[in-house]
Amino acid sequence: MDGRATSASGAVLTRRRFFEGLAAYGGVSLAMAGMDALGYGFASAQAAPPPLEGGGKGIKVVVLGAGLAGLTAAYELTKHGYDVQVLEARDFAGGRCQTARKGFRHVDLLGNDQTCQFDEGLYINHGPWRIPYHHRSTLHYTKLLGVPLESFVNDNDAAYVYFEKGEGPLKGKPVRKGEIAADARGHAAELMAKVAAKGGLDGAFTAQDRDLFVAYMVNEGRLSPSDLAYSGTDGRGFDVHPGAGVSPGPGKPSTPRSMADVLHSGAWRTLTSVAGYEQQRTMLQPIGGMDQLAKAFERKVADKISYSCVVETIGQDAKGVKIGYRDAAGKKAEVVADYCICTIPLSVLRNVDLQASKPFKAAMEGVAYAPVNKIGLQMKRRFWEEDHFIYGGHIYNDMPGIGTISLPSTGWQSQKGVLLGYYSFGGEAARISAKSPAERAAFAVAGGQKVFPEYADAYENAFSFCWHLAEHNLGGWAEWGEEGRKTAYPVLCEPDGRLYLAGEHLSYLGGWQAGAIESAWQQIAKLHARVRAA
């Protein structure tokens, strides 16, 4: 295996291009077979944009919305010779791929008018904020468009967990997650190892495997190999940290909590020993804010975008589409095109006068949109680093309406920082969003104060965003139910006449940028196939 393969044209291909080639020419299953044959077992249907071979030859496509789906469609279609026009309701591109920094203004549907007051250089990603390694579509564009990335700390054992609804000595007490993890897992491994060693699992194992299993438990739970006991471990921290000389010298080990204390606290709910698919322990983020991705796209297609144009009607017939909108001056205007790619969220599109088939319009009703709140709090000093030695990660807690508090993964050891004061969904998000921005900030600060005594004192200003109160979004993301996925979703994934929908709502990567991008890839591939066949 030399990492190369030769294409039909005789050119030497890299492995990646080889697989992408398989996908492009032979479809998904062929590429998968290729990956499997090489033993890597990582197949992605869409790791690269569709090739759109032969080009669009001036066919006109109107794209509704300059979020990542619309930007992707506009960029790829333009590159391949289509005549593209994008109508964007806002006066900037990016859709939900937004970053609030000094001067960013947002007026919500309740009339709350906020202009971000963060110091220069500080920001909050109130939309998408992290990229997992397997979102190859998003990473395709960060690389292609030269958007520099840095690590996003998505799991930090040194970060506190805070549970006020549990029972016992941990109730309402900030505790480092690593302590909970060490004790829960240590005690569980001890129980398990002892049961196994006594033959209690002999139905499950051969004698040899039983011994391996016990050794595995010793490793996992940091047990004493001699008596299989868990009696704490350095990983849970020290009462006195090790250091120089004789004192502190080896330091003073910390004392584990009992399994009962951990169980009663409820804090074990934050533990999962298997990182989630979308929630890797370390992820990636664009340096300087997530909107750097949107801005990089925008630089490529800015001349195709008409800003502050709010779509009111979408008409079509056998020959083309006609979009009616109000322009930046509030005047009615229209654009005609051969096809339309509409990335407007269904929550908003439902209020547009849309010419589409009955089943299509019915399907548009089959999905709910999530109320989602975020708030950035500027702190005049990074007390979580200075006083608590927590560098990034999340404060998991059970405070209603707070969800997670998250610490920034950038600007380490600098003076100030903006942390995410809450990130909540659903009914709790709706409840908090009814408050004024000042009240929301007060609510967030009061929550954080329970965890960090320095919180209120360090707080300077806030910027809050409620996606369900954003006029052009009406929700954070599409939430498909089982029934909707079965009946409505497939209908919307197919074009209705000359209208193609695209966006995270037409993917199984709901709320992720990758969903928007891959949906756009899929729809422009369909559109292109139709154009080529015509």
Place this chain on the structure above:
Amino acid sequence: MDGRATSASGAVLTRRRFFEGLAAYGGVSLAMAGMDALGYGFASAQAAPPPLEGGGKGIKVVVLGAGLAGLTAAYELTKHGYDVQVLEARDFAGGRCQTARKGFRHVDLLGNDQTCQFDEGLYINHGPWRIPYHHRSTLHYTKLLGVPLESFVNDNDAAYVYFEKGEGPLKGKPVRKGEIAADARGHAAELMAKVAAKGGLDGAFTAQDRDLFVAYMVNEGRLSPSDLAYSGTDGRGFDVHPGAGVSPGPGKPSTPRSMADVLHSGAWRTLTSVAGYEQQRTMLQPIGGMDQLAKAFERKVADKISYSCVVETIGQDAKGVKIGYRDAAGKKAEVVADYCICTIPLSVLRNVDLQASKPFKAAMEGVAYAPVNKIGLQMKRRFWEEDHFIYGGHIYNDMPGIGTISLPSTGWQSQKGVLLGYYSFGGEAARISAKSPAERAAFAVAGGQKVFPEYADAYENAFSFCWHLAEHNLGGWAEWGEEGRKTAYPVLCEPDGRLYLAGEHLSYLGGWQAGAIESAWQQIAKLHARVRAA
């Protein structure tokens, strides 16, 4: 609690200063009591340098070695009015805090003469390379000296593990760590949950706690709550990743491996569900190379350092110390001072003509130094990111002499990268170090090729470093045995006449920069107390 306290002088103190004040005035135990009283349970003996109140008033201190211990001593003593001179054997400061980049030259004791050929901007930290959050002393100086930090990915479930000595279907096959983790932990949790649910652990739990425990196991192992079965989980990856539309749509879940396959592979040895004290999942590193810390120190005290001065004799009497050395021109020279802080590794110091008490000199023999190898391999493209979607972390394996292969945590998505081709200790390190640099590189590339088919093809050049073959180190770090810690170590922590030793070898943070820094802090505090008392 408002995060403030008032000092005796009436000034308002931050919490941090309050605790540091307690440590400075009342010693470690008082500071600990303070932290404990506030419920945070994080006490560090030395979170900040000793105040050296009253100053050094021109007392002359000669510091031997400009590694982090020597630089710390020189910086703090100079700041407080001591007259400091540093003798450094190399022509640059930093000691083991080194970074190899283009033009960095190293001639080892076997005569291997290497000059690093990496492209501009690429580097390998062949000495220390990562900083845990609790090394407050190191972080004190990165902040104070303005050394910008970035994240170091120290755990990556997407990285492969590779075990060739195990048995079964995983033998010699690169597998993502997250798959091993999911399956081992999922199967174990299933066994455990079922035993518990059947009452098999009833001696350990009340009935209510048993139910909580089962719920905890469901969470940890991603079990089905209804039948407590582990049947795979999204966290182990997909055969076809979820995406847009109907296909790939939800993707195709992956199939878990059996517990027996995981146990037989040996790959479970890489798992510990409790992050180690020193090995946090995400750590920190200076942007641009670890030597940025040394260089920042050096800028502060460069005028105090005499470079290329190799110490040959250390003499002392009741009035002062006299150091004999060979200067850059090879000429004998000497320096006299009131005190000496000697940071020369014991492995090297044993060969210096040293005037010290018999017990002190005997104690110097009580420690071994570790053979340690590292090699940086420049790759012409980042195939681990491009083809395998692995962004940082380690390739754990059982290849003798390779130890870990580690992928860079910086320069994401850029063209080239330098990865750590091996990191090995002890006998294996000694064996590989006997090879020529070209042979070492070939050995490293052959190892990596087993994991990544692109390895040899992408390889461009290498820089290898063997700390036991470095003239001024003779080992990577001090390795204290139990007996040595008891008998020799305490002797060396105390001054012998006017000679104070300092370095990582006089700490329980062996091989870490924090050990060097904190040892220096401790010794200059002792020296200062003596000067003030005199």
